[in-house]
Amino acid sequence: MSVREEFDEWAASGKDRGMEERHWHTAKHALARMPIEPGDVVLDLGCGSGYAGRALRETKGAGRVYGLDGAPEMARNAAGYTADPGVGYLVGDFDSLPFAADSIDHVWSMEAFYYAADPHHTLEEIARILRPGGTFYCAVNYYEENVYSHAWQESISIPMTRWDRDQYRSAFHDAGLYVAEQDNVPDREITIPDADEFPTDDWDSREEMVERYREYGTLLTVGVAP
Amino acid sequence: MSVREEFDEWAASGKDRGMEERHWHTAKHALARMPIEPGDVVLDLGCGSGYAGRALRETKGAGRVYGLDGAPEMARNAAGYTADPGVGYLVGDFDSLPFAADSIDHVWSMEAFYYAADPHHTLEEIARILRPGGTFYCAVNYYEENVYSHAWQESISIPMTRWDRDQYRSAFHDAGLYVAEQDNVPDREITIPDADEFPTDDWDSREEMVERYREYGTLLTVGVAP
């Protein structure tokens, strides 16, 4: 299946809103860190429901926010959730970003980057479209150290890239981005049942669930264009 | 009183270790974010007891860590706390940093930057000594939004600079640093008594203490040298 087919299906079944709710637990902390000045142009790669860009408009006064997604139904849903004239959505692919060089102030991506067919090339594309000093906030829950995420590949037909922390930093450097920060942003909001309720459907032990959410959380790597 | 006199006194009375203990609550989270690669050269400005640099040696394999402080007794204490040959201390002033251009990979500073006599010039000095892509992690508890810190100036003879979030970002930009991140790092560790124990010696109400520590915490601004 293609990105379009896979994720159009997710959009049609309402998964876009479900992801928004779960991802928000950690995404909001990473979004709050972004050095966005009023009027800045922000791009959300793999925007899903588009919540991240809308939050940046509201909290930081971003001038224009564009959400790009490879699944037309995702972009269509996202457009349906807002009437804000400063927000726009488009369909496109991570591998060939349809933007001019130096045209974007900041790029955000949550739980999407690792679907890129050629992630090294996507980083080069991001470095190309960012203006000097622009940042790329790359947030992922699927990565090597988070062993609890490894099985996710089995339930999706798109090949996923599973880098570790070092590989993210090296790949950013290889693409010509400076690395300004790397962090695990914990999810402190998901409800973790009492010990006697384990095993649950999804978790063998409470310790594992705590490690997954409170410790590993979301891996954030921040790149800066030279 | 000069920086030397004021802070030599603090060092002599053991305040360096007291600050280390309190500052660690938030400093450790900011330190963990630093994109330090094994072998990197790191400078800690206003190092006090020197705990931050030692932590970066231990956790990230920084190659050499230098702690600079304007108070000789601070540097002397710091040197006494470690036998690590990769760590060194020196006496110097924020306003005229004794380092070559492009010679430092990353600069850290906790609760010290605002004592600089000319903070704009100190930022220019930092931009000068950082290699391209090097970061400046600037952490402060004394800043405009943290209204609970405003009175601190009354108990110290060194003039303190009280910028707000925007002023930090602008000043970084003016000095030629990109801003990669700005964040409030909460202190989740300090014990906050139950409501019925307020007022305490230091706090009128529990709400205020919660706001001070859990919300405002430490203001972190991350700059990147072009």
Next chain:
Amino acid sequence: MKESLLEILRCPLDKHELELEDAEYADDGEEVVSGVLVCSECGERYPIEDGIPNLLPPDMREETPA
């Protein structure tokens, strides 16, 4: 989409500028509801449908069932 997006939008293949053709506008006269974006260099055509431009490279776009 707003016409202002054209300032920074480029052909995904060769990154050249796009020209807007056959544009239909919403009642406010600001929002482009449908039309075609044409690459000024390679001539590739990208549709705008329901106000959303589709800038997928043609080989990915053509997977779309008719």
Next chain:
Amino acid sequence: MKESLLEILRCPLDKHELELEDAEYADDGEEVVSGVLVCSECGERYPIEDGIPNLLPPDMREETPA
């Protein structure tokens, strides 16, 4: 201080290189315990005491009570 620090240490006033004079070393032969750092350009002298170099600009250093 280690001699390796000299590679990046500069005169705080004019940022020129420093030369190490009258160095005394610890038993391991690596650590400079005392000596003077002299600016190769302006000739300003900065003391090393108990292994810690004092690179304060002279007007700030001279506040030190004798």
